[in-house]
Amino acid sequence: MKLTPIALVLGLGMAPLFPATAALQTEQSQQGNTASVSTTLQALEEAQSKKSAQEWGLTTEEWQRYQQLSKGRRGILSPGLDPITTLGIEARSEEERRHYADLSVKQDFQRVEAELAFQREVNAAWVRVYPGILPVRSAGDAGQGNGRLALFVRADCGTPCETKVASLLTSQRLLDIYLVGSEGKDEAVRAWAKKLAIPVERVKAKTLTLNHDRGQWIKFGQGRMPVVLQQGENGWQVTAY
Template sequence: MKHMIPLLLCGVLPLATLAQASPSVSQEKESSQVVTTTLQALEQQQMKQQAQAWGLSVEEWERYEQLKQGRRGLLSPGLDPLTMLGIEARTDEERRHYAELTVKQDYQRVEAELAFQREVNDAWPRLFPGILPVQDDESRLALFVRAECPPCDRKLTQLLATNRPLDIYLVGSGGKDEAVRAWAKKHNIPADKVKSRRITLNHDGGKWLKYGNGLMPVVLQQEGNGWQPAN
């Protein structure tokens, strides 16, 4: 019997070792589950934030993600969520919903851009009196026009055809953004060029009286000795 005790102990030790190892394996599994749960919560939170940024529900965002991975995503990979959901709308009501969301957000964007442009325009005479704003280093033209002015319309068409960077100043707008928007819409000013600031829409703010020499329309160009007529 005395000789059997070491043998029994030898058989018990591995079991004890396994018993000690079991909590470690269990802890690793629990830690992995905690990490997975945390990541899932973060993904859900991120999805919710992205959906809210576009005025969408989480369910609508999930459908957008599905469409992005499908045929529409391959055909049109650069579509924004509202456009993709609108194109792939399942009902007329859905299509109308996304169209209205798009219009509302575009309106807010244009309002913000015009407000910022107005602040930029106001900053120029405040910081650099007597100098007409220069938008960038490329040779831009400044076009001063009025509403209901056929010669202005002809000059606008001519300049748009050249594809040169253009800063348009609407004389007589009274500082009203709605007047500028209505004029731009009536004259089919390319929205993509306005968005990229290839074309800017501005209130005159008295600049025409200072630089226009009574001409209407008048086109100015930056030269070595300042802004000069380019008609």
């Protein structure tokens, strides 16, 4: 069949419409998929923010502000700072600062209570499972408060450390001894305790504890050896004991 000029022109003009329509549909489909993925990611981020906020006792708005602060100057000055402390330091009013201070104290109280409860169970387990072995703690808060003293010594310290240990044992003060340089080896602590005749009954009664130093000496000891710390109004301080 011979095509007329009009039919030929119409045919040529309509031919590109099919590829163009298919390309448009593909583009619209891709845009729809991208929007769907974006919406899903946003929903996941919102759910995670809500969960994180609840874990710290914060609102979603407070959590978002904490994240913003962590990405700014405060995050550089104090990397790794917890949300409540961050918000408290960057409080915008006295009322807000007081709110975060109260929240911090309440959560610290709950944390300490839980840790002490577990430590009591660990202490009981030592007596139950290994009654003839001195329990050695891997770490702890120096001095633990409640009038306790924290003594930091080294196994190779010699007479100065031995004299300080003897003096504190005689005073009958509640005492937490930290062996610096023990490298987490319980036997090293036990050998040192045996050498200095640390009273086993006091360790079992928890009036005296044996501990590995986990950086507390560097943080609080001011480079002194031996050194005794006690908690005061301004935190842990070197004492005259």
